[in-house]
Amino acid sequence: MNQSMDNEIDSIFQKHQRNQREALIPILQDIQEQYGYISEEAVQKVGLFLAIPTSKIYGVATFYDQFHFQPKGKFHITVCRGTTCHLEESDNLLEEVSKYLKISQSEVSRDGMFSLETTTCMGACGRAPVISVNGNYYEQMTIDTFKELIESFKQRAL
Amino acid sequence: MIRQYGDILDKFLLSEILISQPSSFNREETGILDRLTRRQVDKPVIYLGSGSCGRIAGSLKTGEAIREYLEFSGIEADITEVGCIGLCSMEPLMDVQLPGKTRISFCKVGPEKVTDILDAVFNRSILQEHLLGQYPQPGQEPWSNVVNVSDLRFFKNQVRISLGKMGIIDPENIDEYIASGGYRTFLKTIFTYRPEQVCDIIEESGLRGRGGGGFPAARKWKTALTTAADQKYLICNADESDPGAFIGRALLEGDPHHILEGIALAAYASGASKAFIIIRHEYSLAISRIRKAIEQAKEAGLLGQNIHGSGVNLSIVLKISPGAFVCGEETALISSLEGKRGMPRFKPPFPAVEGYLGKPTVVNNLETLALVPSILEKGPAWFRSIGTTQSPGTKIFALTGKTVNMGLVEVPMNTTFRDIVFFTAEGIRENKPFKAIQLGGPSGNCLDYNHLDLQIDFETLKEAHLGLGSGGLVVMDDSSCMLNLAKFYLEFLKKESCGKCIPCREGTKRMAEILENITRRPVNEKGHETLERFKGVMQLENLAEVIRDTSLCGLGKNAPNPVLSSLSQFREEYEEHIFDRKCRAGVCTHLRIYYIDIEKCTGCTACARKCPAAAIIGTPTHPHFIVEEKCTGCGICQETCKFVAIYIK
Numbered sequence: 001m002n003q004s005m006d007n008e009i010d011s012i013f014q015k016h017q018r019n020q021r022e023a024l025i026p027i028l029q030d031i032q033e034q035y036g037y038i039s040e041e042a043v044q045k046v047g048l049f050l051a052i053p054t055s056k057i058y059g060v061a062t063f064y065d066q067f068h069f070q071p072k073g074k075f076h077i078t079v080c081r082g083t084t085c086h087l088e089e090s091d092n093l094l095e096e097v098s099k100y101l102k103i104s105q106s107e108v109s110r111d112g113m114f115s116l117e118t119t120t121c122m123g124a125c126g127r128a129p130v131i132s133v134n135g136n137y138y139e140q141m142t143i144d145t146f147k148e149l150i151e152s153f154k155q156r157a158l
Numbered sequence: 159m160i161r162q163y164g165d166i167l168d169k170f171l172l173s174e175i176l177i178s179q180p181s182s183f184n185r186e187e188t189g190i191l192d193r194l195t196r197r198q199v200d201k202p203v204i205y206l207g208s209g210s211c212g213r214i215a216g217s218l219k220t221g222e223a224i225r226e227y228l229e230f231s232g233i234e235a236d237i238t239e240v241g242c243i244g245l246c247s248m249e250p251l252m253d254v255q256l257p258g259k260t261r262i263s264f265c266k267v268g269p270e271k272v273t274d275i276l277d278a279v280f281n282r283s284i285l286q287e288h289l290l291g292q293y294p295q296p297g298q299e300p301w302s303n304v305v306n307v308s309d310l311r312f313f314k315n316q317v318r319i320s321l322g323k324m325g326i327i328d329p330e331n332i333d334e335y336i337a338s339g340g341y342r343t344f345l346k347t348i349f350t351y352r353p354e355q356v357c358d359i360i361e362e363s364g365l366r367g368r369g370g371g372g373f374p375a376a377r378k379w380k381t382a383l384t385t386a387a388d389q390k391y392l393i394c395n396a397d398e399s400d401p402g403a404f405i406g407r408a409l410l411e412g413d414p415h416h417i418l419e420g421i422a423l424a425a426y427a428s429g430a431s432k433a434f435i436i437i438r439h440e441y442s443l444a445i446s447r448i449r450k451a452i453e454q455a456k457e458a459g460l461l462g463q464n465i466h467g468s469g470v471n472l473s474i475v476l477k478i479s480p481g482a483f484v485c486g487e488e489t490a491l492i493s494s495l496e497g498k499r500g501m502p503r504f505k506p507p508f509p510a511v512e513g514y515l516g517k518p519t520v521v522n523n524l525e526t527l528a529l530v531p532s533i534l535e536k537g538p539a540w541f542r543s544i545g546t547t548q549s550p551g552t553k554i555f556a557l558t559g560k561t562v563n564m565g566l567v568e569v570p571m572n573t574t575f576r577d578i579v580f581f582t583a584e585g586i587r588e589n590k591p592f593k594a595i596q597l598g599g600p601s602g603n604c605l606d607y608n609h610l611d612l613q614i615d616f617e618t619l620k621e622a623h624l625g626l627g628s629g630g631l632v633v634m635d636d637s638s639c640m641l642n643l644a645k646f647y648l649e650f651l652k653k654e655s656c657g658k659c660i661p662c663r664e665g666t667k668r669m670a671e672i673l674e675n676i677t678r679r680p681v682n683e684k685g686h687e688t689l690e691r692f693k694g695v696m697q698l699e700n701l702a703e704v705i706r707d708t709s710l711c712g713l714g715k716n717a718p719n720p721v722l723s724s725l726s727q728f729r730e731e732y733e734e735h736i737f738d739r740k741c742r743a744g745v746c747t748h749l750r751i752y753y754i755d756i757e758k759c760t761g762c763t764a765c766a767r768k769c770p771a772a773a774i775i776g777t778p779t780h781p782h783f784i785v786e787e788k789c790t791g792c793g794i795c796q797e798t799c800k801f802v803a804i805y806i807k
Contacts, residue, residue, distance in 0.1 A: 064480030123404030
């Protein structure tokens with residue numbers, strides 16, 4: 001872990017009380033917000049700060065959907081798997097998407113460009129199926145419009 | 159800009175609110191109020207629906223187009239971002255209020271339409287194509303030949319208690335909320351009633367928890383109030399992790415101060431000086447709005463120590479839920495808040511006696527709390543006059559699926575499903591036949607045609623062995639397969655099961671497996687395999703009952719619901735899948751049977767070479783043929799074919 005990351009995590013700790021179990025999830029959330037994922041070193045530091053074994057921290061962190069343990073891709077794609085999106089065949093969309101990007105759920109493509117994830121509902125049921133890329137929403141997706149979208153991202157990244 | 163009226167507002171807060179006599183205001187004060195609530199405007203105001211649904215539909219781009227238009231045309235106007243009025247399928251919504259005129263609303267306003275619509279409105283005419291309606295306002299001249307929004311079919315049957323101000327007021331402006339009567343009830347309550355009296359009022363009103371259980375809200379508060387402890391907590395559960403429910407999110411985005419007022423009242427009634435509001439991490443807009451609202455309320459002295467000299471202390475803390483479906487169960491939610499895995503525990507002791515950090519903790523659903531301010535404002539008798547005797551009040555549904563109108567509806571408890579689906583939602587799109595309703599998300603039930611005339615109150619549904627659940631209401635037409643839906647929910651529940659108790663952890667897995675087996679074409683149809691498949695259904699029913707009876711928490715107990723209810727309502731569809739290997743909706747991909755159109759097939763052999771089951775035969779340059787018995791329905795041939803010669807019958 002480099003020095004700057006060390007300091008940043010320390011500054012996150014300053015917002016919370018030492019040795020208080022309730023602070024665990026907020027601290028992990030802050031770390032993830034800062035770095036996009038939770039690294040092994042960060043978990044060890046949190047363990048020392050809160051006096052909790054790292055195994056327990058992983059136990060908690062892996063339980064919840066929010067936490068990631070590897071960096072996200074440059075374009076983080078989330079496919080909505082809500083009921084309405086499902087009725088509009090978001091399962092097939094997901095399959096096609098993962099085939100097209102050659103990654104499956106919660107994986108990152110080898111060049112670090114794309115990562116794929118699902119979410120339970122984005123609440124845009126009137127516009128199903130919906131996907132989001134880095135927090136921007138795209139509605140009424142089909143695999144063809146998705147491919148166009150990806151190509152435009154690739155162009156942008158060049 | 160609003161702060162300059164600060165002094166008057168403070169006076170207003172301190173004296174007038176407590177007396178609660180709006181008629182006693184002088185003209186100047188009324189004028190300020192009218193300006194704050196925008197009952198009267200001196201320059202045009204453009205309202206832009208920008209809840210999450212609006213944003214997804216592109217309201218931000220529409221907003222940019224409006225700004226460009228105003229700059230270009232040199233018209234001076236305010237732009238106000240409001241929440242969602244509940245009609246999500248019509249977003250983005252844009253309302254315009256000209257001085258002296260009523261507010262008029264336009265729907266499906268894409269950025270390219272802005273110029274046309276605004277040009278017309280500023281010239282006092284209307285583009286009918288995008289018109290939704292107008293909001294009548296006494297003293298303001300109405301537009302002629304424009305329907306009132308409240309007379310639209312979508313709104314006509316609704317009684318909007320919690321949703322009333324949504325999409326109307328600016329969610330990021332506390333002054334507007336106060337000016338329209340907000341927080342008045344809260345201050346009046348803490349000055350005139352003791353906590354136990356508040357509990358009594360709520361008990362008299364018959365308010366029941368809207369989280370699904372229907373447990374009387376006041377009973378929880380009373381238990382917490384009477385338990386001796388140095389610290390008590392209130393938790394507002396806005397952690398919706400249910401696919402297809404977005405009631406809490408919309409409320410938090412559209413009217414956050416209303417929710418804070420509800421929390422404050424409930425906290426006072428249950429003796430809690432600290433309240434948590436738990437929001438799902440994905441709801442970034444709701445999080446930022448509520449965070450802002452809490453700051454504003456603190457600044458206005460409505461939260462904190464010794465609120466307005468009443469001696470009441472209350473702090474509201476926003477907690478971001480890391481996301482787990484099981485945290486809908488109150489004990490799981492509490493352990494998640496304590497920094498542990500969100501697993502439920504045995505009850506009793508109930509959280510109202512021993513909850514967060516061992517202290518009495520009341521856990522209420524956000525929807526329940528949203529009803530509280532109005533009950534205390536208008537009295538229990540008023541609340542009882544809505545809905546049924548046993549289940550008074552209203553219920554909000556997140557109405558989605560195949561209907562014409564989709565969004566949030568708040569209807570009295572004596573409304574029938576038929577009214578909701580065929581009146582409010584205006585029926586099914588493209589006039590397709592109605593098939594089923596999935597009520598209450600993954601742990602809810604499915605309803606068929608015969609249930610349409612049921613009322614939505616707790617008693618009627620309990621009698622029919624149904625549950626209201628989280629308030630998701632998904633309407634399906636004949637293009638949906640019930641097995642596929644049951645499988646979808648079971649996959650979800652399997653993933654979300656916390657793993658603490660065996661029936662739920664293993665049972666959901668086995669049920670999903672059986673359903674997977676039924677919806678897949680068997681590789682070979684030998685006697686034993688078929689028998690196993692047939693046995694599956696019988697086991698499915700048995701298994702479901704065991705899971706229901708032996709699971710620890712609500713998630714497990716309700717996990718078999720989608721299967722059990724669809725099995726009882728749509729048994730013939732299950733049988734069709736098992737015996738005839740046919741999916742009438744054509745949804746189950748593996749049960750599809752592919753055919754080759756001999757007219758189109760050129761005999762390129764591409765499909766035959768790709769077919770993993772070697773089910774395609776034929777000689778090169780001649781039309782090929784799929785052997786039905788061998789086909790596994792994988793669909794690879796259809797993807798491979800360049801001539802669109804392969805189709806499903």
